[in-house]
Amino acid sequence: MTTDPLIQQDPRTKYRHTDLPEQEQAQQPGLTGETDPAPDHGETSWIGHGRLKGRKTLITGGDSGIGRAVAIAFAREGSDVAIAYLPEEEADAQVTAEHVREAGQKCVTYPVDITEESAAVGIVRQTVADLGGIDVLILNAAYQRARHGIDSTPTDEVRKVFETNLIAHIVITREAVPHLNPGASIIVTTSIQAVGPKPELFDYAMSKAAQVAFIESMAAELAGKGVRVNGVAPGPIWTPLIPATGFDGVAQFGQDTPLGRPGQPAELAGAYVYLASEEASYVSGSVIPVTGGKGF
Secondary structure, three states: OOOOOOOOOOOOOOOOOOOOOOOOOOOOOOOHHHOOOOOOOOOOOOOOOOOOOOOEEEEEOOOOHHHHHHHHHHHHOOOEEEEEEOHHHHHHHHHHHHHHHHOOOOEEEEEOOOOOHHHHHHHHHHHHHHHOOOOEEEEOOOOOOOOOOHHHOOHHHHHHHHHHHHHHHHHHHHHHHHHOOOOOEEEEEOOHHHOOOOHHHHHHHHHHHHHHHHHHHHHHHHHHHOOEEEEEEEOOEOOOOOOOOOOOOOOOOOOOOOOOOOEOOHHHHHHHHHHHOHHHOOOOOOEEEEOOOOOO
């Protein structure tokens, strides 16, 4: 099936929609090279039109999955890119960086754990120094693990979810805001789990619901600075995070959507480009669902 963006296609069959191969990655972060089939990040399909020319973008979790797809799209739209990621994701990060540079844009890479406050502060300062400022902040890094009952959920694991998905977002935003000029944009990757939580992801879902509150409150606060704050809510998207989450099986992942298949990272990139562009100049405090037809 072609993924040519210029050809109208049936969304049910645009990507593989039969059972996924059973697989599991022992630890997060998952790695792209161990994910079967390989996710589509838009490497061969995204065509840029200069919609983000001259922008400077910081993406957390920019090494793989949704973060890589956004980095590729933003670079081809004319933005320089900084990506933050865990050190063990270095191989994936360098692939992403190469795609950005092939698009003719600058890419800087920061292998850090953003749950450490000094690291979260540092990536903002480094981006300002390395790129000359920040125009778009994309808070995309996340942590999730499948839970098999609240009675067996370790407190340290819950803390890790909240520290990654919430506290790091707050710290990075706090540090970035003084550097954001009117017209700048903050985009948060939330989730359909914010409104349709599954028991095995209860703590992750809690963090994603809190992110929606964060989006709405920050949109109200930062409107006075001319800074827009929005979110993208993915449904089931095929990334290395999925086989590394510890689900009982992935064969049927995403097939409970109305479109009958999981989404690909490339299918989310357009939402981020839109929210960062001048086309969305009156959009703030909003969340765009990309869910394969699931309600949000």
